[in-house]
Amino acid sequence: MPLHLKIRPSVNRLFDDSYEVILADTEASRAIHHKIRYQVYCMERSFENPADFPAGEESDHWDTHAAQFIVRQRDSGAWVAAIRLVLPYAASFPLETLHCLTPGHADHIRRRHLGEISRVCVIRSPKPHHRNPHLDHHFDHVTPDRESQVMLGLIRTIIVHGLERGIEHCYLLVTDAFARLLRRIGVVLHSVGIATEHRGFRAPYLMGLRETAASLCNRSAAIHALFARAIHAYQPCSVLEDLARAPLPRPLPLPYWGSAAVTRPYSYRYRLPAPTHHAQLG
Template identity: 85%
Template structure:
């Protein structure tokens, strides 16, 4: 049955009007992150065995070394998506344990400038709590026509969070179909190895955060405006009133950014970022 016109989502509605990305820096919010992963990886995709996670929360050894983000709908408050960025201080990246990388592919990149994007999860099942006893009605889903919008919002979050911490490049391990989707919306992927069997054949890529941001901004004025609103890229869960604060262990001091020149549209030099300057990140990246 078609939706009533007043209920039909507007394709022109801004991402930030519809969704909020939250950095899971409390134990309660990290549990939400794990529940979303369980729903997508165990219930929908069957990538993982549900019996391995009797509490209904999918996790692995990289969670302790990652920034975890969750997405909720502003109107309903329902949790609908998640993503994770494994940070440079991890002993290894998940992709490195698969031995599919080309030797020497990242010799020009310092380790502290590397991260890995993983556990990209968007709930697709309507009313997921009906089929997942570990969820309640506080979890929702994303309709197919909004998936690209949510993905763009997640990419902006990774770009902003990564660049704030000196991370310039991120590994991703994706299927050919997902790589085509990412490239179609403007993500720049560089092949850095051979496809390997990991829940289906997947290939390793390196994504330059600045290069990708520039490519995305060139695609449309809408995406350009999305990245210009860097202040909205994510919110710390610990500042929200409805979740108790449990601090997430933080890595050591951020490395000095130094001076660097980058190509258009980031044509001028950038300076070290501080938390109070995230609001200025749009101008630092020459997107305003």
């Protein structure tokens, strides 16, 4: 996925003021997640056959063992992007079925501390509902100058949610070009196998969540501020629906998280990396 990854000093303000990430933990929100995937993987990239998903919702059997996220614009409420984190209790990770991993590469990591990032989708087609009959005007696109903001927001979501669940490392299968772009913004990738043919040549990597969080935070004060606002990393759709029906009282502030309308279990597991003298002021 080519991205225009020019990091700006106001990245924390731009993402959190312009977008929000929702954990798709309801039937309706999961349908939105699958519709975004259909738009990107079937309509825009032609990675999947649209005829295999007559309802316009791309899915696979790993979805039952994954945390699924969707991104919407705050001003319009339109859905524009998605990402998935396959969880440790899956029988296998998608990457493992491709037989491209180096044996013994993760012997030092317990299975319950592993996940896999996949189905990274950013809608690029303006007015996607004009071409995709399964969408309506509640779906929109991300302009090239905002793709870097959305990608950083998605990375923050995966790191925060993963650490909350005790996941310390994540697999990724990406092209060389995408790997270079991720490294350029501070994502730390460790090669763990050989490139394989999977919708083009892609190589397997392992990303340490804490290592990457520290690397990103040290890139600039602006990105450090983005990660400091971890409470904004995502909100579960089920909680938002409950709040819409019956607003809940605000809880007491949590360390590193601040006051918010909702709290999440295990949020104490996420700790913001301390800045170093290498951090650049934004």
